[in-house]
Amino acid sequence: MIIGTAGHIDHGKTALVKALTGIDGDRLKEEKARGITIDLGFAYLPLEDGAILGFVDVPGHERFVHTMLAGASGIDFALLVVAADDGVKPQTLEHLAIVDLMGVRRGLVALTKADIAAPERLAQMTGEIRAAIAGTGLEGADILPVSALTGKGVAELRARLAAAAAESVDCSAEGRFRLAVDRAFTLSGVGVVVTGSVLSGAVRVGDRVFISPSGLPARVRSLHAQNRSAQTGRAGERCALNLAGPDVSKDAIQRGDMALDPELHAPTDRIDAVLRVLPGEPKPIGQWFPARLHHASAEVGARVVLLGDDPIRPGASGGVQLVLDRPIAAAALDRYVIRDASAQRTIGGGRFIDLRPPARRRRTPERAAQRAALEFSDPGASFSALLAAPPHAADIAVFARDRTLSAAQTDRLVKALDLVILDAGASKIAIAPERWRIFTSSLLERLAIFHAENPDLQGIGRERLRLALQPRLPAPAFVIALQKAALNGEVVLDGAFVRLASHEARLSAKDEEVWAKIAPLLGGAARFRPPRVRDIAGSTGRPEAEVRKLLKLAGRMGWADEIAHDHFFLRPTVHEMAGVAADVAAQAEGGAFTAAQFRDKLSNGRKVAIQILEFFDRHGVTVNHADIRRINKRRLDMFGPFVLSSGGSDGGESSPVGRSDFKSEWGGEPVPGGFDSRSLPPALSRDGSR
Template sequence: MIVGTAGHIDHGKSALVKALTGVETDRLKEEKARGISIDLGFAYSPRADGQVLGFVDVPGHERFVRNMLAGASGIDLVLLVVAADDGPMPQTREHLAIVDLLGVRRGLVALTKTDLVDAARLAEAESEVVALLGGTGLEGADILPVSAVTGDGVAALSEKLDALRAQTRERPAEGRFRLAVDRCFTLQGAGTVVTGAVRDGVVRVGDPVIVSPSGLTARVRAIHAQNRAAEEGRPGERCALNLAGPGVAKDAIRRGDVVCAAELHAPTERIDVSLRLLSGEPRPMATWTPARLHHGAAEIAARVVPLDGDHIAPGAEVRAQLVLEQPLAAAALDRFVLRDTSGQRTVAGGRILDLRAPARRRRSPERLAQLAALAKDDPAEAVAELLAVPPGTVDLDGFARDRNLGPGAAARLAETLDLVRLAGPRGAAAVVTRDVWDAFAADLAARLAVFHADSPDLQGVGAERLRLMVEPRLAAPAFLGALARLQREGAIAVDGAWVRRPEHTARLAPADEALWAEIGPRLGGATRFRPPRVRDLAHELGEDEADIRRALKLVSRLGQADEIAHDHFFPREVTSELVEVACAAAAADPRGVLTAAAFRDRLDNGRKVAIQILEFFDRHGVTIRRGDERRINSRRRDLFRRAPVTEQEA
């Protein structure tokens, strides 16, 4: 069990920890000189049963509350220290508000300096503490009078801590490993060492880890858990990890970083949260109010955007979006605290609902319904409610990662809820309910049947056009996954960018087929980037221009060729190659700009034809033109791609 102290400056927190453990937690020279705690202190107390009780001693001065917040993360129990002669003071109240916002519900109150007061004052101080705890998570907590000077009450407090430790359930370790760094230092003969409380999962010697949000990779060389050498670290333990790897150094890791399994590395700069503004605030919190976000041991500048109205009233608990100035490594449902920008007071706190918050339509009814679902603690209940609101799909792997549900959790959720998995590009997967899938598949089949009846000579429907036709409408990545599933099941066929029923075949008339067999080879080969025009083909083949033009337009309708300019046709595979050339030319430009000159040079072609090709791309949205500059439209770059649409990137 990890015990964190809390309380006003000079109320005896460090002295009490020393009386309980024999360890002096004020380790800095300035702390010893001034007689106050400035940074976090740590102490460990071996118990009779072989276990170890860990203590995190935090500073009480208002200037160092940020350091107190770094230590309050990951504790199992708070030891609120109140001096009997002073009673509750400003930082007593602020520290209590902080642990309440962080969701700490187990604690004790140590009424210290009892050797300085008489019985009447002691009773009065106890009454003040009872009143202070009312309405907080520590309401009803035991209050134990102690004196670190005389030792009175210390043994009773130690016994009470042991009793509470015995009642502490071992934290589940199903999730992947995560530790919030509160110290990083170099140890002679060992190298870089980080310390913190293990929040989730298990770490073992030799495990590969990643430092988030920076992305620095490392390997665990050695572990100390609860101040003892160990082969593994588990939730509820304070651990020191000796890290090794390229770039691993004291200056490369800072307080607030998270050492975690690589699968959890997905930092964010925008989060949606449930936020409670403290009732003591003098005014409502308006949109875009600046604040300091404290999460784990991290401190990041943020802006607050209320989602349930234009402001947040004191004492209200609402949904809000936090826009961060730096990336944050966190997990959904983590607790956090907000302080004002001056660092003088704590103003609010709450719980993270979504790490992938949208920048637009963040107050729409659909988005608020999603947040209501994401607020559910039970993962299955949250996913079920998410699927019941637009868009009706869930990135289940992302959901499991952001909640740190551990390996195999996504598959178990899909099985429990009988969900249909739509594996999309690059392995990403969305899930839908069985009812939604059945309705989608039936409507898509019906839409294709109508399309083929109306246009029997066309090869199929373009994927994006079909997506907008089918109900329920799926987002593009989920739609591609749906097409891939239907293709595997044999319900549809996919030819390049076209989707059709498997039994549908668009064919040319025999005469046109024969003519195309003569024309096709002349449009390819070494001259494929400057193929002959209709009049040239008619002259070569001794055919009427009108017949050549009609045959090529029919071939274009089948998706086998494209009319780049008037009477200038390119085979579809050549058009696809031209798109690849354009993408390569844009990628080679430092600004990502596609110029006609660079495109012409790569084709080794004339400027006129290069311009015609680029204008064709402009018309179809493959490129976006602004003046003389063009950029590749990532959403349309695969329009003429030769690979099946179900293999395209999102």
Template sequence: MIVGTAGHIDHGKTTLVKALTGVDTDRLKEEKARGITIELGFAYARFADDAVTGFIDVPGHERFIHTMLAGAGGIDYALLVVAADDGIKPQTREHLAILDLLGIDRGLVAITKADLAAPARLDSLMVEIGGMLASTHLRDAEILPVSSATGEGIKPLRDRLAAAERATVAASAEGCFRLAVDRSFTLPGKGTVITGTVLSGSVGLGDRVMISPSGLVARVRSIHAQNQQAERGFAGQRCALNLTGENISKEAVGRGDLVVDPSLHAPTDRIDAELRVLDSEAKAIGDWFPARFHHGSAEAGARIVPLKRPLAPGSRGKVQLVLDRPIAAAFGDRFILRDVSAQRTIGGGRLLDLRAPLRKRRSAERLDLLDAASLSHPGSALAALLDVPPFLVDLVAFARDRVLSEADLQTAIAFAQADTIEAPPARHAISIRRHAEFSDTLQGILGAFHAEHPDLQGIGRERLRLQMTPRLPPPTFLAALRIEQAAGRLVLQGAFVRLPGHEVRLNEREEDLYAKIRPYLMEEQRFRPPRVRDFAEMLGLDEREIRRVLKLCARLGRVDEIRHDHFFIRGTTAEMVEIIKDVAAHAERGEFSAGHFRDRVNNGRKVAIEILEFFDRQGVTIRRGDVRRVNPHRLDLYGESGAGSVPGIV
């Protein structure tokens, strides 16, 4: 269990922690000289059997609220301190408001310096504190008079903390690892050490981790968990990690960073959230309201954009937070907003969508999606998201932003009754019901197309994709079509899609003519075949008839018209795609010139350029000036080039 102190300056928080643990958490010379806490302090004690209880002692001065916030984000249990001689003060109320906004509902109130107050004063103060707690998550917290000077109440307080420690449910170690950094320093002979609270998952010796949002990579050399050397650190523990790696230093890693499993690194600076505005605010929160954003141990400038209407004091609603720098975060994380002059706390809430859109953020469709995304249970959220436009969920982003393990993700998929479409590295979910509708719609569109165009090979794949709901990304759509093909419901032929029963045939005379032409399109001539006029001269046939038959063969997928009246057999087109792939693979930065391709096909420069321009039009290659690059997403148009393993449904 992690206990966090809270309360006004000079109300005895640090002295109380020392009385409980024997540790003076004021470690800085300035703290000793001024007699106040400036930085976060840490202490540990055993109150319940072998369990180690950690303490985070926070400063009470209003100038150091940002430091208090850096420590408050990772606590399980609040120890709110009120001095008997001073009573409730501004920072008492602000610290309590922050604890409430963070959703902390376990804790107690210690009335310190009880030896300086008469019984009547203590009774009166307890009533006043009870009234202050009444509207918060800590409404049922016990109020206990103590004195660090005389020892009054210290043993009962230890007993309460021991009971709370025993009642603490160990945080699940499932999910991916996240640790919020609150301190960074260098130890001689060890290197960089960071400390913080593990928010989720676990970490072990030798694990590779990433510093987010910077993206630095590190390896864990040693671990101290709850002030003890350990081989693993788990969610809910305070840990010190000795990190090593290129550019890792105490200057490069510090308060505000998260140390995470590399799969979680996806910084964001635009977030949709649920915000509660404190009653103490003087006016409503309107568009682009400036504030300071506090999340975990991080702080950033922010602009607040209400998504429905201005938020009045004491109200709550959905907002978009536009930050002045990227942060590392996860769905459901709590945040606090303070005014730009750091004089007061405005409100706080929880993060809902880490990938908020710049445009149409207030549209009805977007708000419906945000309502679905706001559900805390992963399975319920996934089911709700699949029931609103765009009826499709990116599972990679869903699992990452909710810090789900693969087992947790599979449980959510089963709960939501969803199918998954795999197009590595992408994974998308679609509801089973909507997937069946998707399949039926495909059949309807293909049937209508064949009825209207009986002489065409099939409908273009991209044209078909744009008519479908949900509109899948191209790689995922191809994977979905392959699922349909495996089930025998359609046929994929390069860039075209048709029903299994649809087939355009040449008549006997046309087949005879194609049989005469085909040998000239193959073997040594395949990269420079004759043109239509050349066939007409060689075969002594009408040029228009040869052109008609070759165009019909192009509709059947037998040949491709690379340039007007210049046809290449489909197998040669696929072979040239492989050549382009190989040329690009051996070129610097993957960029190649027309000359590189011409040399491989042993062709003239003019014909080589015509071939490459054909592939430019098909999207297989992307031209930038005099060089080209391969587009990996279009390599499958002429056979299985670049497709790798066939994606499917799970």
């Protein structure tokens, strides 16, 4: 259990901690000279049952409230100190308010200097303290008269703290590790050491951590937990980590940083939160109110953006967006405190709700519903409510990271809610089962309507289909959704086009007759150098315009592709040539190849080979830099059937084929042959004809 002191300057906090533990928390020369605590002090009290109480002794001077806030993070138990001769003072009330805003609900009040106060004075002070703690998390807390000088009441206080520790519920170490750094220093022969309270999870010797928000990687060489050498440090303990790494130095780490599991490194400078304004604040909090935000051991400038229509009045609460001067490392549901910009007074505080809010449209009904869902403390209830709110899909990986959930906790959440997961690698979009059924039904309905209106087209472009469906999924996740929908055989994916399995695009009888004569001319041994439109017109006796029109239509049907002007290749040939390019790249050093190497593999002319490669460049199959090309494996299926995932209902890891690196995902570039510029050509049947 970690115990934090609170109270006015010179009320005996440090002396009381020394009386309880035998350790003087004032370690700085200036502190001893002036007789006041300036920086955080730490002490430890071993108990008979083997447990160790950790004490964080904070400054009581108003100038050092920001330091007090740095020490208040992670405390389990508040020890409010009030001097019997002085009574409740301004910093007593401010520290009490901070403890309340930090969500501390367990504590005791030590009425110090009891040896110099008459019984009547002690009774009077007890009444004052009762009134001061009313309405706070410490309401009803026991008040014990003590004297650090004579030892009066110290043994009883020590026993009460031990009993409170025995009643404490062990903090779960299952979540991912976070430690709020409050000191960083070097020890001779040891190296860089950081200390702080473990806010969640556990850390072990040998673990790799990040220092956030800087992103500095480090390794835990050794550690102390509750002032003892240990192999593991857990949530609810104070730890000292000896860190090693190429760039690890004392100057690279500072108070306010967070040492954490690398999976949690995602700093943010914009946070949606709930703000409670203290009743004593003289004015309401208005739009873009400037403040100093205190979170864990960090302090940063911030602006308070109201999410409601009216200012937040003293004693009231409301939704806000906190826009920070610089990023911090935080987690959803963390507590925070804000003070005025001049650091003269504490204004209020609350909990973080959403670490990734939008900068615009933040007051829409949809955002309000999402924030309401994210306020639930229970992860299952929160994520379930989030999926019930528009857009009815959410990234479970981001949710788990911001809630510091471990992989095991995330898996249990997915199973408990029976979620459908669209695993697109970097993101894992989750949909509730009922919403997935609605999505797939809408998908089939939309395809049926499109086919009825466009019987001569192979299918609808993926991007056009994505924008027509709800929930509107991110493009990579939509690819996985289509793959899952295709597994039951009702939907077929043809390159960038989607169609019902029952749909078959058809030409008129006359056009089919002409195509039956043209298709063989494009295939066979000459398939890598097929005749152009004028040559086909001459050999078939058809008008050139008619041949061109039919080949354009064949392109729309997904039977052929116009590589260059009036130069059409059968779709299976284009697919084959993409495979040839991949083979050439695989055999080339570093995967980079030239047009000449590709030409030699096709036994083709240089001009045609370059035209083919430029066609692949336009469609993202190849990436060209100074006439040296590489294969984009995620686009290799652009002219052939998709490789479907064999995973189960959880989505699994899909084939990388079909996931684009391009911003538009499926090509926003102009496409020869009259295709929709948002959709690339569909697939062709393998024989190239009907």
